Amino acid sequence: KLRSLRKGNSASIISRSMNKSKAVWQIINGERKSSKESSVNAINLEVNGRVVDNATDVANHFNRYFTTIADETIRVNNSSPSYNQAETTHAIPVEQTIHILKPVSIEELAITIDSLKPKSSTGVDGVSAKILKAA
Known part of the structure; x- marks a missing residue:
């Protein structure tokens, strides 16, 4: 209607x-x-028992909250008698994986290098595909 x-x-x-x-x-x-x-x-937000509807005030409240919450949490947890740092910082065992590489022929290597796109960006080794193809 x-x-x-x-x-x-x-x-x-x-x-x-x-x-x-x-x-x-x-x-x-x-x-x-x-x-x-x-x-x-x-936009409405309840702050300390009163409703805030001004967008700037809401943004300022969130800003204050998120800039102080980490310090407040640390302060509360450090003063708590139940907090035990030894309980929370235990070492987690890391499994080591062994990579076994099979032998590769020169032809396979040449085919793989030729299939790369000639980009100038480098990989983790710092060598670009463009340099590999030129070599």
Whole structure:
């Protein structure tokens, strides 16, 4: 029902207007602005028992929270008697994997190098495919 009322109102505005194109764009821009404003004004956050709805105040609160939460957490955990650093910092065994490489022929190596794209960016070894192909 709301959609049909809006449609009728828009049609009425356009039909009464001397400049139809301008009227259409005013309606379009009016719809765009109202949807943007409503989405921005929908920001509400409860801070210390009061509701903050100003976007700048909400952003400032989040900024203060995230810049102080790490220090606050460390302070609370260090003063807690149940906190034991030895319990939380135990070594995790790391399994070593052994890579077994099979022998490669010169032909296989040449085919692999030729299949590389001639890029100038380097890999972990610091050598580019362009240099390999030129060598």
